[in-house]
Amino acid sequence: MGDKPISFRDVDGNFVSAADVWNEKKLEELFNRLNPNRSLRLARTKKDNPS
Structure with a gap:
């Protein structure tokens, strides 16, 4: 198995x-x-270490 981007389908069924x-x-x-x-x-x- 290779690296695959996480994706899903929208309301129209498109990835x-x-x-x-x-x-x-x-x-x-x-x-x-x-x-x-x-x-x-x-x-x-952020308060303790302002940069």
């Missing part, structure tokens, strides 16, 4: 690449929903 659907904003929302303490940790890290 859509996951990279086209999961942009940075949607991933951030997903990660924060799955791990509520993540946003607090990121804010604390």
